[in-house]
Amino acid sequence: MLQVQDIRNNQDHYLKALAKRGIDAKQTFKDVLEADENRRATQAKLDDTLAESNILSKEIGNLFKSGKASEATALKGKTAGLKEASKVFGDTLNETVEKLKQLLYTIPNIPHALVPAGTNEDDNEETFREGDIPVLDDGAMPHWELAKKYDIIDFELGVKITGAGFPVYKGKGARLQRALISYFLDKNTTAGYTEYQVPHLVNEASGFGTGQLPDKEGQMYHVGVDDLYLIPTAEVPVTNMFRGDLLQESDLPVLCTGYTPCFRREAGSYGAHVRGLNRLHQFDKVEIVRIEHPDNSHKALDGMVAHITDILRELELPFRILRLCGGDLGFTATLTYDFEVFSTAQDRWLEISSVSNFETFQANRLKLRFKDEDGKNKLVHTLNGSSLALPRVLAGILENYQTPEGIKIPKVLVPYCGFDMID
Template sequence: MLQVQEIRDNKAHYITALAKRGIDASEVFEQVLQADEDRRTTQLQLDETLAQSNTFSKEIGKLFQSGETQKANLLKEKTGQLKETSKVLGDQLNTASEKLQQLLYTIPNIPNTLVPAGTDENDNEEVFIEGEIPVLDTEALPHWELAKKYDLIDFELGVKITGAGFPVYKGKGARLQRALIAYFLDKNTAAGYTEYQVPHLVNEASGFGTGQLPDKEGQMYHVGVDDLYLIPTAEVPVTNLFRGDLLAHTELPIMCTGYTPCFRREAGSYGAHVRGLNRLHQFDKVEIVRIEHPDSSYAALDGMVEHVKGILRDLKLPYRILRLCGGDLGFTSALTYDFEVFSTAQDRWLEISSVSNFETFQANRLKLRFKDKEGKNNLVHTLNGSALALPRVLAGILENYQTPTGIKIPEVLVPYCGFDTID
């Protein structure tokens, strides 16, 4: 969430930057500044009324002590009127503050200068590509056919139990899934990330803290009786571990990782691009989260990108990195790099990770600050990334490692799986 003072100081710059997202923020900025002016004016009136009421209260006691009862009663009457006025002003202040807050919730983060202008994924910039795309047999199958052939994943059974988008992993498919989770966590902890096991449901405050609410409310599963939300990513509970904290500068950076299932009520569509593991309502993901000093957050982002590169190199999967354009940038992000793995069987790129810097956008919502060397409180920068999302990584492994006689297992996963071939 943007800060009002930042909008006031940088309005013209922010309007230009948000144009990269295809947004004309002129009107909403004017509404924000007017709402803030109304709030400040009301706050001043309330403060003056309360101060006058306190002054009268002190004078009333002195007047009674000196026997000036008539004057004291007159001031008591005025004090009563001031209390009524302060109550009205307090209600007006709450209304003005809520209006300002709701306006600020509608404004996305300011894109970094590196973010290219554009309207959708077609305008994203390819900034890196690596890995040899394998040449498959002419009889090569997409992963949903391989899953059926080798009895690895049962999509129909998932429909029976829950519905479309909730697959059941079986046998070596389940073991490969578990191996990927363990491997990703080991890679992350070896790189200095502390592992957390976190709740899979969060309260409304957590959703607002990381920006899923109100922006993505319709995409989250909501448990109405308890007013809780199933998490769309571990980013939400892990980042909220530090909500409301005031950190010492010596505590930074904070590096966290965690595995969770993820739940998303994404509207489904039809076609090969969403078949099988390509789009799910429940899937597994290992996340990395960093809490950083503002001066080092972009170096940290580069480090996260290199970390994910290392994982994909170990898996020997062909991949590329995209810098997202303004129109494809997430609501809370200032800069995002997407990783995509190439599926030879589907002849297309599959997104498997997003690595983002949110700068102070989440921290302002979370009230997450640090005390610098001079003793001043400042907002931290928050970052997160998938390391990695499992479904499309698994799809890429099944499709790219298939042979006429079976599916090979990437060498780094064999110790975790206990087998080197699926046949």
């Protein structure tokens, strides 16, 4: 969430930056600043009324002590009026603060200067590409056919149990899933991230804290009786562990990783491009989250990109990195890099990770601050990334490593799997 003072001080810059997203925020900014002026004016009236009431209360007490009961009683009528006025001002202030907050919730984060202008994924910039795309034998199959051939993923059984988008992993397919999770966590903890196991449901405050609410409310599964949400990513519970905290500058950076299942309704997702593992309602993902000093967050983002690059090199998968344009940038992010692995059998790129810097956008919602060396409380910067999302990584492995004899296992995963071939 943006800060009002930043909107006031940087209005022209913010308007130009939001234009990269295709957003004209001029009227919204006008409404925000007007609501803030009303808030400040109402707060001043409330403060003055309360101050006058306190002065009168002391005066009344002194009059009673001096035996001037009639004068004290006369003043009590005035204090009653002031109390009623303060209640009215207080109610008005609460309404104004809520209106201001709801306005701020509608404004996405300000794109970083590196973010290219554009309207959709076609305008994203490729910043890096590595790995040779393998030439497959005749008869090569997409992963959903390989899964059936080798009996490692049962999509129909998932439909029977729950519905479409909830696959059942079997035998070596399940073991490969577990191997990927363990490998990703080991890579992250070796790099200095502390591992956490977190709840898979969160409350409304957590959803608002990281920006999933109200922006993505329709994409989250809601447990109505308990007013809880199934998590769309570990980013939500992991980052919210620090909601409301005041850290010391010496505490920074904070590095966290965690594995969770993720749940997304993915409403309106149909067609061949979402077949098999390409888009699911439940999937596994390992996440990394960083809480950084503002001066270091973009260097940290580069470090996260390098970390995920190293993982994909070890998996020996062809991949590329994209810098997202304004129109494809997530609501809460200021700068995002997407990793995509090439699916040889499908002849297209599949997104397998997003790495984002949110700067102070989430921290302001979370009220997550640190005390600097001068004793001032400042907002931290938050970052997160998939490290990695399993379904499309698994799809890439199955398709790119297929041979006439079976599916080879990447060398780095063999110790985790206990086998080197699915046949």
